[in-house]
Amino acid sequence: MRRTASRPPTEAAPETEPEPAAPVAPAPAAAPPPVQQPQLSTEFAFELPRGYVDESGTVHREGVMRLATARDELVPLRDLRVQENPAYLSVVLLGRVITRLGTLPQVHDGVVENMFASDLAFLQDFYRQVNAEGHTRAEVSCPHCEQPFEVELGGSRLGES
Numbered sequence: 001m002r003r004t005a006s007r008p009p010t011e012a013a014p015e016t017e018p019e020p021a022a023p024v025a026p027a028p029a030a031a032p033p034p035v036q037q038p039q040l041s042t043e044f045a046f047e048l049p050r051g052y053v054d055e056s057g058t059v060h061r062e063g064v065m066r067l068a069t070a071r072d073e074l075v076p077l078r079d080l081r082v083q084e085n086p087a088y089l090s091v092v093l094l095g096r097v098i099t100r101l102g103t104l105p106q107v108h109d110g111v112v113e114n115m116f117a118s119d120l121a122f123l124q125d126f127y128r129q130v131n132a133e134g135h136t137r138a139e140v141s142c143p144h145c146e147q148p149f150e151v152e153l154g155g156s157r158l159g160e161s
Contacts, residue, residue, distance in 0.1 A: 042067045043099065044130050048119045052101060052111060060102025065094075065123070068131050072096045094123050 043066045051061035076082050076092035095109030104111065112120065141148050 044126075046123070046126050048115075049122050050116045050119050052104075052115050052119065054104065058102070060104055063101035063107070064099050065097050065126060065130060066099050068093070068097050068127070090120070090124050090127075094120075094127065097127065098123070 043064050046063055046065060048061045048063065051059040053059050072093060076089055076096070079088070079092050081088045082092055091112045092109045094112045095107065098107040098112070101107045101111065112123070115123070140150070
């Protein structure tokens, strides 16, 4: 048997048993990143197809409409003009929710009633789009061909739901 040269002594391991490590508290879970809530848009820009012509002959086409409140839809119902002629509801209602039209200092039902019929129809449709935002539509499937499509569940006139 052959012997090799002895090596220098290494540090001897302690004869005692190692102490158990102190329990490490789990690191607190990182807070999830804040969920970005979509901003609620309350005002919507529009451009009239023809434009409102004021007393001086200026044409006003660009405007802003805000979301309607329950009050906006209820107050016109007490208006005598609406009680006498329900079709006037949309005129009074639009006069409340249009906040800007061109350079006019104020928009009211008197402005709306002097708009061209095509602009009034445009604003009625725009009002429905802005205020319904998909809540009155439902996606369904054709029972025969299974093709998906949307149906309108809400009322057909402005102010109806």
